[in-house]
Amino acid sequence: GAGVSQSPSNKVTEKGKDVELRCDPISGHTALYWYRQSLGQGLEFLIYFQGNSAPDKSGLPSDRFSAERTGGSVSTLTIQRTQQEDSAVYLCASSLVGSRSGYEQYFGPGTRLTVT
Amino acid sequence: SQKIEQNSEALNIQEGKTATLTCNYTNYSPAYLQWYRQDPGRGPVFLLLIRENEKEKRKERLKVTFDTTLKQSLFHITASQPADSATYLCAVEGDKIIFGKGTRLHILP
Numbered sequence: 001g002a003g004v005s006q007s008p009s010n011k012v013t014e015k016g017k018d019v020e021l022r023c024d025p026i027s028g029h030t031a032l033y034w035y036r037q038s039l040g041q042g043l044e045f046l047i048y049f050q051g052n053s054a055p056d057k058s059g060l061p062s063d064r065f066s067a068e069r070t071g072g073s074v075s076t077l078t079i080q081r082t083q084q085e086d087s088a089v090y091l092c093a094s095s096l097v098g099s100r101s102g103y104e105q106y107f108g109p110g111t112r113l114t115v116t
Numbered sequence: 117s118q119k120i121e122q123n124s125e126a127l128n129i130q131e132g133k134t135a136t137l138t139c140n141y142t143n144y145s146p147a148y149l150q151w152y153r154q155d156p157g158r159g160p161v162f163l164l165l166i167r168e169n170e171k172e173k174r175k176e177r178l179k180v181t182f183d184t185t186l187k188q189s190l191f192h193i194t195a196s197q198p199a200d201s202a203t204y205l206c207a208v209e210g211d212k213i214i215f216g217k218g219t220r221l222h223i224l225p
């Protein structure tokens with residue numbers, strides 16, 4: 001079956017604009033994660049959705065960042081009033097079951113965001 | 117605070133030799149530890165998972181050890197090949213999953 005897909009693959013935006021990044025997880029996966037990866041850096045956790053539970057938003061760097069997951073499937077990460085430090089690759093991953101379960105995460109190819 | 121440390125410098129290994137990568141963690145008691153491979157421009161790909169009550173796990177040319185006393189995992193690639201060149205990330209999983217920054221591995225032909 002299809003893996004995790006993300007769109008767009010690349011996004012260039014002007015400072016101050018809002019952007020939306022989309023993630024389509026693997027069908028049937030109840031857990032969905034968003035990460036950010038800057039050049040030469042590791043994966044920075046942003047937000048985690050597990051089924052119908054309230055999302056874990058503890059990694060969101062500011063209130064300009066938000067995410068939602070509709071119908072337990074597709075997720076959108078929104079960054080409002082983008083800043084240059086938001087430039088990074090945004091990765092989405094899904095897992096059959098969430099944290100503390102020992103299930104691997106399947107990553108999408110990422111969206112490269114450049115804020116000019 | 118919770119920290120994961122991996123060799124920050126790139127590791128150069130001659131083809132055919134065993135590559136060993138290290139992952140150390142502090143202030144954390146993970147139930148699982150995972151290793152991922154990441155190629156440039158791509159998302160990480162899962163390789164192996166080891167549980168806290170397991171000492172060692174193998175898969176083909178890969179071997180992972182997990183020492184909860186030392187708070188360390190070692191990742192070995194035996195008979196290394198140039199195609200093994202990539203960045204390898206470790207991730208510890210408890211209430212949440214935390215990734216290390218990764219180690220770049222170069223297998224020299």
